[in-house]
Amino acid sequence: MTLEQKKMLEEQDVSPELIRGVEKFNEAYTVDDSVRSRVVKPAFPFYGKEVLEMAVAALLEGQNLLLTGAKATGKNVLAENLAWLFGRPVYNVSFHVNTSSSELIGTDTFRNNQVELRKGSISLCAEYGGFGILDEINMAKNDAVSVLHSTLDYRRSIDIPGYEKIDLHPAARFIGTMNYGYAGTKELNEALVSRFLVIDMPSQTETSLDYIFSRIFPDMTDRAREQLSGLFLDLQTKAEHGEISAKSLDLRGIVAAARTIRRGISPFQALQMGVVNKCFDAFEKEIVRDVLSTRIPAEWTREDVFA
Secondary structure: OOHHHHHHHHHOOOOHHHHHHHHHHHHHOOOOHHHHHHOOOOOOOOOOHHHHHHHHHHHHOOOOEEEEOOOOOOHHHHHHHHHHHOOOOEEEEEOOOOOOHHHHHEEEEEEOOEEEEEEOHHHHHHHHOOEEEEEOHHHOOHHHHHHHHHHHOOOOEEOOOOOOOEEOOOOOEEEEEEOOOOOOOOOOOHHHHOOOEEEEOOOOOHHHHHHHHHHHOOOEOHHHHHHHHHHHHHHHHHHHOOOOOOOOOOHHHHHHHHHHHHOOOOHHHHHHHHOHHHOOOHHHHHHHHHHHHHHOOOOOOHHHHEO
16 A cells, blocks of 8 residues: 555544555455556545545445445545555446446457457456446346356356356455436345345535645635535435436536636636536526526636636
8 A cells, every 4th residue: 555545544644553554455366467557546535534434435345335425425435545545456337228247247359360258347357356446337137137146146256158167356345336316226135135235325514625625726726625625515405306417516626627627618618518518498597697607707817716
């Protein structure tokens, strides 16, 4: 574990025992040089002591995680941060209605005048001891879900017809994420859910947003950080009350807008691109624009946001 990784956990007052556990995990399981490029520091930091402690404890005990909750609660951000903290290569699987078992396990390919297995994401994750991030797992069809059953339970293996069985590397873990109510989603069956420990992700708070903005933009002014956090929280409240949809509730959009502000775009214009214009209903767009106007004055310039 690097000093930067340890500092992130210590800053959030994570239990010293859990930090030592992560350190021992990193020492016990090295990463193959061929997949070292998959160990990547995430673009967004994750903030939340309780959630971090639950997740770290589960992973140290060899469990898989299922992260549930509304949009913009940081599910994928947490998954990416956990992989980085544990020093493991990441294998992303974005489920959709056409994801098949062959994409996860692998398919036959002709190489060197013979048929060989071209391994899929799940097989590679199992082989190299990666962290598999199963995004929108509740969109997976039965064919894909069947692959996960033996992979995620006590057997920790993948039986590939026509080839030898792949046993999971002892460092391999899987983290599923799911949103409620998206088009194409369905209820997960009990057999699959029983293979995870489930964390219901809490909504963002003023403290968590301040932490995120201060880490990504250390040169941002206190006032700008306060107003951007307030903008997100205002939109989050309206989305929770059903006044607007979750389309504009986009923390990535606000961060991307802040980066364009640094390039010289006016704050109001930048946030229209990052937030307002993601609404395609005229009435909803007007509500979001009004929220933006109360937080970010039209006359603000780059100097009002960055010191």
